[in-house]
Amino acid sequence: MLDETVKIPSYEDMLAAHELIRPHIRLTPVRQSDYLNELTGADLFFKCENFQEPGAFKVRGAANAVFGLGDEQAKKGVATHSSGNHASCLSYAAMLRGIPCNVVMPRTAPQAKKDTVRRFGGKITECEPSTSSREEAFAKVQAETGGDFVHPYNDPRVIAGQGTCSKELMEQTGGLDMVVAPIGGGGMISGTCLTLATLAPETKVIAAEPETADDAYRSFKAGKIIADDAPKSVADGLLVPLKDLTWHFVSNHVSEIYTASEEEIVDAMKLIWKYLRIVMEPSSAVPLATILKNKDAFAGKRVGIIVTGGNVDLDRLPWMKGD
Structure with missing residues (x-):
C-alpha cells in the first residue's frame, strides 16, 4: 500500500521535467531492422537511450x-x-x-x-x-x-524524468501498439506508464525481466511486492526490487511481464549488436529476448523497445569464453 505522504508524479510533472532537462540530454534516435522485424513478425522501433552521453536513459x-x-x-x-x-x-x-x-x-x-x-x-x-x-x-x-x-528509481522526480523517454518515442514513431522495457526496480517502466496512461492509453506497457531475477514477475502475479535480496543475472542493471512508488505504477498500468533465460538474453544481445549495429548492455537485450520467446503476443504489432543503456566491459562480454 502506497503511503499517503508519498507524492505520485503526474503527467504535468513529466512535461515540466522534459522542459527542465532538454538542454542537458540528447534526443536519442529510433532505429529499425528489417531482419529483426522479419524474425519477430512485429514492427519494432528501438529507442536508443544508449546514445545518451553517460550511456543510459537514467x-x-x-x-x-x-x-x-x-x-x-x-x-x-x-x-x-x-x-x-x-x-x-x-x-x-x-x-x-x-x-x-x-x-x-x-x-x-x-x-x-x-x-x-x-x-x-x-x-x-x-x-x-x-x-x-x-x-x-x-x-x-x-x-x-x-x-x-536521489533514489535510483523510487523517486517521483526520477520517474517523471524517465517518462520523457516514451513521450519522445511516441512523437518519433507516430504511435505504437505496445512499449516494452526492461524491469528491475521499475523506474523506466513507471515513467512509461506515467506518460502513456495519459498520452496514449490504448498503448500497452510490457515489462521484460530475467528469469533468474524475476521478483517483479512474481510480484505482478501475486499482487504484492516480492523482493529478492541478491539475485544474479547477466543483466546486471535489473537486480534490484520494486519499491512502493514503482509498484504503484506496475500494479495499476503494466499489461504483462515476460521473462527470458540467461541464454536467451545473450542471444538477443548478439542479434542487436549484429543487426542494429549498436553497443548495448545485457539488460537492454531482455525486451527482444522476451519478444522472441512470445512471438504470438507481438506478431503484427507496432512495438517500441527502449534500449536502456550501453555501458559494457568490452573485455568481458557475456559470450566470451571463461566469463
Missing part, C-alpha cells in the same frame, strides 16, 4: 532531480546507491551543475560503469552485491555528506 531522471534542487541544497550535492547506470548519470548531471556526487556501488559492478562514474567526478564507496548491504553503506555516506538522496 540521465533523464537524474538531470530532473539535480536541476530541480534549490541552490542551498545543491551546495551539499547529491548522493545515491546504484549498480552503475544511475550512478553514472547522477554524476554526469551533478558535474553539469558543478555540485558534488557521492555514490555507493556493488564491488561487482562492471568496471566500465565505475570508470564512467569517476570520469564524471562521482566519488564511489563500494559495498557487497546485495540490496541490504547497499542501503546500509548508503546510510553512512549520506549521513557524512548531507547530499540530497
Whole structure:
C-alpha cells in the first residue's frame, strides 16, 4: 500500500521535467531492422537511450532531480546507491551543475560503469552485491555528506524524468501498439506508464525481466511486492526490487511481464549488436529476448523497445569464453 505522504508524479510533472532537462540530454534516435522485424513478425522501433552521453536513459531522471534542487541544497550535492547506470548519470548531471556526487556501488559492478562514474567526478564507496548491504553503506555516506538522496528509481522526480523517454518515442514513431522495457526496480517502466496512461492509453506497457531475477514477475502475479535480496543475472542493471512508488505504477498500468533465460538474453544481445549495429548492455537485450520467446503476443504489432543503456566491459562480454 502506497503511503499517503508519498507524492505520485503526474503527467504535468513529466512535461515540466522534459522542459527542465532538454538542454542537458540528447534526443536519442529510433532505429529499425528489417531482419529483426522479419524474425519477430512485429514492427519494432528501438529507442536508443544508449546514445545518451553517460550511456543510459537514467540521465533523464537524474538531470530532473539535480536541476530541480534549490541552490542551498545543491551546495551539499547529491548522493545515491546504484549498480552503475544511475550512478553514472547522477554524476554526469551533478558535474553539469558543478555540485558534488557521492555514490555507493556493488564491488561487482562492471568496471566500465565505475570508470564512467569517476570520469564524471562521482566519488564511489563500494559495498557487497546485495540490496541490504547497499542501503546500509548508503546510510553512512549520506549521513557524512548531507547530499540530497536521489533514489535510483523510487523517486517521483526520477520517474517523471524517465517518462520523457516514451513521450519522445511516441512523437518519433507516430504511435505504437505496445512499449516494452526492461524491469528491475521499475523506474523506466513507471515513467512509461506515467506518460502513456495519459498520452496514449490504448498503448500497452510490457515489462521484460530475467528469469533468474524475476521478483517483479512474481510480484505482478501475486499482487504484492516480492523482493529478492541478491539475485544474479547477466543483466546486471535489473537486480534490484520494486519499491512502493514503482509498484504503484506496475500494479495499476503494466499489461504483462515476460521473462527470458540467461541464454536467451545473450542471444538477443548478439542479434542487436549484429543487426542494429549498436553497443548495448545485457539488460537492454531482455525486451527482444522476451519478444522472441512470445512471438504470438507481438506478431503484427507496432512495438517500441527502449534500449536502456550501453555501458559494457568490452573485455568481458557475456559470450566470451571463461566469463
